[in-house]
Amino acid sequence: RVKEDGRDGIAFFEQAMQVAASERLAIESELRKAFSDNQLRLHYQPQVVYGSQKILGAEALLRWQHPERGLIGPSAFIDVLEQSSLIFDAGRWILARACECIAGLLTDQLVNPDTFCLSVNISPRQFRHPNFVGDVLGAIRQHAIPTRCLSLEITEGIVIENINDTIDKMNELRQHGVHFSIDDFGTGYSSLSYLKRLPVDLLKIDQSFVRDCTGNANDAEIIRAIIAIASSLHMDLIAEGVETRDQLNFLHAQGCDQFQGYLFSPPVDEHRFRELLASGGFAQQH
């Protein structure tokens, strides 16, 4: 009886997995086609300094320009992409596209090469690829950009899995001038002793804490703690997902000076991003 139930359980589980797996395969093969048909895009979300409201950088965010379904955000496909081998080719494409964008902004003098930084999200498997360092440096060289203009966003998950390898790779890139930030900070499990060993320049306060920071005392406390950690580790800080003036004012009062969020701009295509840079940022609106 017990054995039979167990078998049924397994059979049911296998069936459920098959449905999920076949759907996953369908998305994966669509993604492969999208990649070879040049349907992937990078959009850019400005990062803004308090006070001057100038754009000091941006985050590159992946989009899928689907011929029938329109523009699709990464939440619909990023898990499948990151778990398939396509992430390696797509990851190299993302890095190359980001460097190409930086090169164009510099050529047209839309940004200052000494201060501007474009950040690119790096998936764990992409980071762990044996040639990751070579891929990053290759993209930088191919487009002849200053290394300091590129920043890589990694998550706490990457750090925990293989701390010594992670640190070696980061240090190698850091020696060439590539910057690092920790994305979604506060949602993972990295310990402070790990964190202080990492060559990280910037912590990104996760938007889940920003969302209710003016109404939820716990989130406000977490933000204060993250700001204290960044300051004691001499790391810069940026808050993501800032949507309201109240959030902006709260975060600034706590000591955060850099912001990314709909309050300033959603992620936009390169053309619009260039227009924003040309108009001098958000000084008029805020």
Ligand code: C2E
């Ligand atoms: P993330 O790196 O934490 O990116 C921030 C997400 O917050 C973006 O969602 C952005 O559009 C959204 N966002 C920005 N400001 C606001 C705001 O004020 N309010 C709200 N509610 N949301 C805001 P998006 O573009 O859908 O990307 C989702 C996630 O997909 C990213 O989270 C990142 O983990 C992943 N992703 C995006 N592009 C890439 C990529 O090129 N490579 C890899 N490996 N992952 C990527």
Ligand code: MG
């Ligand atoms: Mg990010």
Ligand code: MG
């Ligand atoms: Mg994030």
Ligand code: MG
């Ligand atoms: Mg995220």
